[in-house]
Amino acid sequence: MTQALRPHHVAIIASDYQSSKHFYTEVLGLKVIAETYRAARDSWKLDLEMAGGVQIELFTFPNAPKRPTRPEAQGLRHLAFAVGDIDAWCARLAHHGVEVEPIRVDALTNARFTFFQDPDGLPLELYET
Template sequence: MLPRLHHAAIICADYARSKQFYTETLGLKILAENHRAERDSWKLDLALPDGSQIELFSFPDAPKRPTRPEAQGLRHLAFAVEDIDAVIAHLTAAQVEVEPIRIDPYTDARFTFFADPDGLPLELYEVTTP
């Protein structure tokens, strides 16, 4: 019934900084970028290789997230990666702090967390194919 995620939407505090992070640091492809003058808001559509998308929004005076990471609502976004060590090396070279690798107690998969410029928790989850 629900075959895959289409998109996740993120409201950022500093549009230019977040655009740079998601496009240059994470390497996501820009599909569309629109300024909505009536809302004084930007909307950036970004593509992941599997066809899913992230929508990056800016809104004037958007309230901050009350707590991290256990506030109600979206807890984090997880990206499936084949080589977690290579992605961590890329992020570290870009001055992004990455937490130590953990092991999922149910799947034995390796995973870790890092944050976007607004502190949104992002996860790398290593997926290996047999």
């Protein structure tokens, strides 16, 4: 039998490397695994660790096109983070000047959730577990 799939990483292309690095490491508190500058591509790659061994690969590329629309464009809709205390996380984000939408309750699961954005407007979700 084939082993079940599990997430390994999520790749994000940022417009400003330093701003996004600060956001994902200082604001969200993700641990840096590796940081690489690739001169041939004039590109940074930052590998970040999330719980459970899942990683975020943060890239920059010169002249990368902007996301065409949101939030209902085809492709990845948003990246959700499971959190134990959504109120504490909302307070942490607010402390760092990150605007957070009002907390809502999922009608199917009764779980509380909210959305916020990274420096490039990528939709991110906090989902209380």
